[in-house]
Amino acid sequence: MKQATESRRGDPLLVISDLTKRFGEFTANDGISLELEPGEIHAILGENGAGKSTLMKMIYGVLKPDSGTLKWRGKPVILHNPAHARALGIGMVFQHFSLFESLTVAENISLAIPETVKLLRSRIAEVSTRYGLPVDPDALVHKLAMGQRQRVEITRCLLQEPQLIIMDEPTSVLPPSAVPILFETIRKLAASGCAVLFISHKLEEIRSLCHKATVMRAGRIVATVDPAVESSASLAKLMIGRDIPHPSRSAAKPSDVPALSLHNLTLAPDDPFGTRLDDISLQVRPGEIVGIAGVSGNGQRELAAVLSGEQPLPAKQNGSVRLFGGDCGHSDCGHRRAQGMAFVPEDRNGRGSVAEMTLEQNALLTGYARNLVAYGFVRNAAVSKFAQDCIHEMDVRCSGGDAEARSLSGGNLQKFIVGRELALKPKILVASQPTWGVDIGAASAIRQRLVDLRDEGVAILIISDELEELVEIADRVHALFRGSLSPSIERGDVTDELIGSYMAGNFSPEKLSVEVSGP
Amino acid sequence: MDTLTFLLSGTLLAATPLLIAALGELVTEKSGVLNLSIEGMMALGAVTGFIVATASGSYWLALLAGGVAAAALAAVFGFVVLVTLGNQVASGIAVGILGIGLSGLIGRPYESSTIAPMHELPIPFLSNVPVIGPGLFDHVALVYCAPLLAVATWWLLRSTKVGLVIRAVGEAPEAAHAIGYNVVLVRFCAVLYGGFCAGIAGAFISIASATLWSDGIIAGRGWIVVALVVFGTWRSGRVAIGAYLFGMTTLAGLLVQSTGIAIPSQVLTSVPYIVTIIAIAMLSMDPQRIRLNAPVSLGQIYHEAK
Numbered sequence: 001m002k003q004a005t006e007s008r009r010g011d012p013l014l015v016i017s018d019l020t021k022r023f024g025e026f027t028a029n030d031g032i033s034l035e036l037e038p039g040e041i042h043a044i045l046g047e048n049g050a051g052k053s054t055l056m057k058m059i060y061g062v063l064k065p066d067s068g069t070l071k072w073r074g075k076p077v078i079l080h081n082p083a084h085a086r087a088l089g090i091g092m093v094f095q096h097f098s099l100f101e102s103l104t105v106a107e108n109i110s111l112a113i114p115e116t117v118k119l120l121r122s123r124i125a126e127v128s129t130r131y132g133l134p135v136d137p138d139a140l141v142h143k144l145a146m147g148q149r150q151r152v153e154i155t156r157c158l159l160q161e162p163q164l165i166i167m168d169e170p171t172s173v174l175p176p177s178a179v180p181i182l183f184e185t186i187r188k189l190a191a192s193g194c195a196v197l198f199i200s201h202k203l204e205e206i207r208s209l210c211h212k213a214t215v216m217r218a219g220r221i222v223a224t225v226d227p228a229v230e231s232s233a234s235l236a237k238l239m240i241g242r243d244i245p246h247p248s249r250s251a252a253k254p255s256d257v258p259a260l261s262l263h264n265l266t267l268a269p270d271d272p273f274g275t276r277l278d279d280i281s282l283q284v285r286p287g288e289i290v291g292i293a294g295v296s297g298n299g300q301r302e303l304a305a306v307l308s309g310e311q312p313l314p315a316k317q318n319g320s321v322r323l324f325g326g327d328c329g330h331s332d333c334g335h336r337r338a339q340g341m342a343f344v345p346e347d348r349n350g351r352g353s354v355a356e357m358t359l360e361q362n363a364l365l366t367g368y369a370r371n372l373v374a375y376g377f378v379r380n381a382a383v384s385k386f387a388q389d390c391i392h393e394m395d396v397r398c399s400g401g402d403a404e405a406r407s408l409s410g411g412n413l414q415k416f417i418v419g420r421e422l423a424l425k426p427k428i429l430v431a432s433q434p435t436w437g438v439d440i441g442a443a444s445a446i447r448q449r450l451v452d453l454r455d456e457g458v459a460i461l462i463i464s465d466e467l468e469e470l471v472e473i474a475d476r477v478h479a480l481f482r483g484s485l486s487p488s489i490e491r492g493d494v495t496d497e498l499i500g501s502y503m504a505g506n507f508s509p510e511k512l513s514v515e516v517s518g519p
Numbered sequence: 520m521d522t523l524t525f526l527l528s529g530t531l532l533a534a535t536p537l538l539i540a541a542l543g544e545l546v547t548e549k550s551g552v553l554n555l556s557i558e559g560m561m562a563l564g565a566v567t568g569f570i571v572a573t574a575s576g577s578y579w580l581a582l583l584a585g586g587v588a589a590a591a592l593a594a595v596f597g598f599v600v601l602v603t604l605g606n607q608v609a610s611g612i613a614v615g616i617l618g619i620g621l622s623g624l625i626g627r628p629y630e631s632s633t634i635a636p637m638h639e640l641p642i643p644f645l646s647n648v649p650v651i652g653p654g655l656f657d658h659v660a661l662v663y664c665a666p667l668l669a670v671a672t673w674w675l676l677r678s679t680k681v682g683l684v685i686r687a688v689g690e691a692p693e694a695a696h697a698i699g700y701n702v703v704l705v706r707f708c709a710v711l712y713g714g715f716c717a718g719i720a721g722a723f724i725s726i727a728s729a730t731l732w733s734d735g736i737i738a739g740r741g742w743i744v745v746a747l748v749v750f751g752t753w754r755s756g757r758v759a760i761g762a763y764l765f766g767m768t769t770l771a772g773l774l775v776q777s778t779g780i781a782i783p784s785q786v787l788t789s790v791p792y793i794v795t796i797i798a799i800a801m802l803s804m805d806p807q808r809i810r811l812n813a814p815v816s817l818g819q820i821y822h823e824a825k
Contacts, residue, residue, distance in 0.1 A: 062696075062697060081699060081701075082696070082697055082699040083698075083699030084699075086698075086699055092697075094697065098691070098693070098694035098697045099691075099694065100686070100690045100694060100695075101690065101691075101815075102690055102812075102815075103683065103686065103687065103690075107683055110680070110683065111683055111684065111687050111695075111700075112698045116680075140811075
């Protein structure tokens with residue numbers, strides 16, 4: 001009889017009461033209570049540092065609560081570790097991917113699932129076709145783009161057939177065309193009785209997908225609402241406690257001479273799994289923002305590497321990359337930075353920053369030219385001030401300039417890196433995914449800074465998976481598809497249909513395919 | 520015995536303990552722990568093996584005892600670096616010195632005594648082939664086991680679940696913890712295994728190749744083992760090539776000296792190190808390969824979130 005009541009639908013699957021977690025003086029979660037029913041898609045909304053991740057880690061057994069209780073299917077449980085949580089039927093898709101880079105996709109998945117790699121291969125193929133998450137089981141993870149890695153994470157989680165899936169910002173790296181497919185997956189899971197905890201800062205997504213939303217601010221729950229009856233603006237207001245500004249922008253007044261230009265750039269990748277850049281021509285003029293849209297894995301990484309100088313062109317290839325008219329295809333990152341170029345790389349850990357170094361040391365890494373070094377000696381006071389300015393300017397939440405980069409949450413580190421590059425006062429800024437993982441309030445602040453910078457006459461190129469971001473701030477948008485660049489669409493002419501068809505290759509008949517979610 | 524036979528046979532004898540210990544260290548390092556106390560563990564294995572062989576007359580028991588003694592020392596090391604989170608480099612050196620001191624103490628009554636060498640196990644037919652036969656196929660069983668162990672280690676790390684877990688723990692301990700593996704336990708087992716291999720290698724030296732005990736008998740071989748793993752870019756095959764190359768150049772040096780050519784002996788003794796480093800460095804010039812094989816978290820303290 002006990003079992004009958006347990007399995008009756010409508011009884012809560014998970015009940016959390018009064019959960020509290022402190023890190024030293026800082027209270028990350030303060031008396032959190034919530035209930036989750038089978039088949040419910042429940043959103044957790046909140047800014048960076050609101051305590052969403054801490055809460056999820058406690059539900060998944062990574063962290064132990066200081067006080068409060070968890071009830072799973074009616075019984076109080078103390079989760080010892082993630083394996084315990086998984087055994088109970090709780091799965092998680094992480095925001096910072098918990099994948100092993102030197103292993104293949106199938107090996108990664110087999111670590112979480114008690115099955116041989118050989119048998120898994122067919123199950124991976126089955127799940128990935130059923131849920132529209134194409135992955136190559138034999139690909140090495142370190143060669144995959146962020147969006148592809150997330151597909152691996154989601155596939156791995158689905159293969160464990162959980163009763164509750166925690167998804168930490170799952171759409172943040174998916175192309176727009178794949179988001180509805182993921183939502184279809186989530187709805188199918190919910191229909192089969194699986195509950196989903198969906199963490200996102202994309203309010204429209206939450207409104208269209210979720211049954212209930214819990215809004216967190218500064219470690220506490222501020223509201224539990226039905227997202228369908230709320231507006232995006234009202235959700236945002238609950239979340240950040242005030243209205244969010246949209247970037248104000250005036251018409252672009254670009255000058256005629258391009259600051260940065262590519263001329264018929266064709267480049268075979270070094271990496272056998274990379275994308276070949278195919279006859280790309282592009283101009284960015286001072287005082288305009290040019291956006292590159294596209295599904296990740298279509299050459300964004302390669303294009304960014306060519307622009308930054310990380311991937312210099314072969315010696316015989318002249319004139320393909322020009323800075324203020326001068327050939328710079330062979331010069332390295334340092335030379336290009338010296339000419340007034342700044343970069344925000346896609347990969348904030350490893351390219352954008354060094355995890356083990358403090359923020360001050362990270363600031364010095366690209367800020368050295370701003371009078372931070374004298375006669376070969378680091379001017380510590382100046383470095384410290386430079387880092388403080390970046391932290392203050394971008395409202396980076398951290399313990400100070402001596403905090404290690406890895407101690408910051410992803411969004412906060414991103415804000416710091418963007419702030420550092422902006423503080424270099426560049427003439428040309430190339431930014432890949434400038435607001436990846438950054439919460440809504442801070443993202444709109446970053447976008448406003450980019451627009452302001454444009455008005456000061458800086459040439460800005462933004463490579464982004466987030467179409468809304470490009471639509472919001474770019475003056476012209478290109479799409480990248482399998483290494484080819486579409487013609488640009490002027491701001492006024494951008495429609496979802498047009499840019500969507502460009503992103504699917506409709507500008508380049510010979511490469512066109514019916515595939516929706518890219519290679 | 521002609522020169523070639525002497526060279527082949529001596530190479531195998533010199534390389535076998537290096538290879539066995541290095542394959543153990545390889546597994547330890549793949550799990551993310553840098554064990555610099557191999558020298559001490561080999562010394563402890565050597566003395567324990569020697570005493571057990573002298574007392575019992577069973578050489579197999581002696582090898583086992585050497586392995587167990589060194590594994591016990593490895594447990595101390597594992598406790599210090601994995602439970603009390605000591606720095607791996609400093610703790611490794613300290614535990615290594617402890618092992619050397621301990622072996623000197625235990626071995627005092629046996630100082631400079633000798634023992635009958637372990638019985639050879641000639642392989643039928645093959646050992647009768649002229650020159651090569653006595654050189655390659657007339658040895659104690661462990662000499663044949665070493666290359667098999669290299670293949671087994673390669674297979675373990677490449678194709679088994681256990682190997683996958685070890686690599687995962689060595690690459691991203693936080694991620695391994697997040698998907699439910701006990702990082703400390705996996706690493707502890709890898710440390711014990713590495714210690715066990717080092718102990719067997721040490722016992723091999725005292726009862727099968729040198730056939731004597733004297734303080735300092737390991738003579739830096741433990742450090743060569745650590746170097747072989749690093750220069751072999753954490754791949755069993757390259758570690759094996761390095762070990763045999765080192766053994767061969769050591770023997771070649773002896774041969775050159777015996778011909779009476781006037782090269783200072785210091786130059787000759789340094790040749791094996793130089794040749795091994797150059798050869799393995801050339802084999803492993805591809806940075807992508809190193810990236811794929813090097814355990815990312817090697818030597819880092821892993822602190823589990825509570």
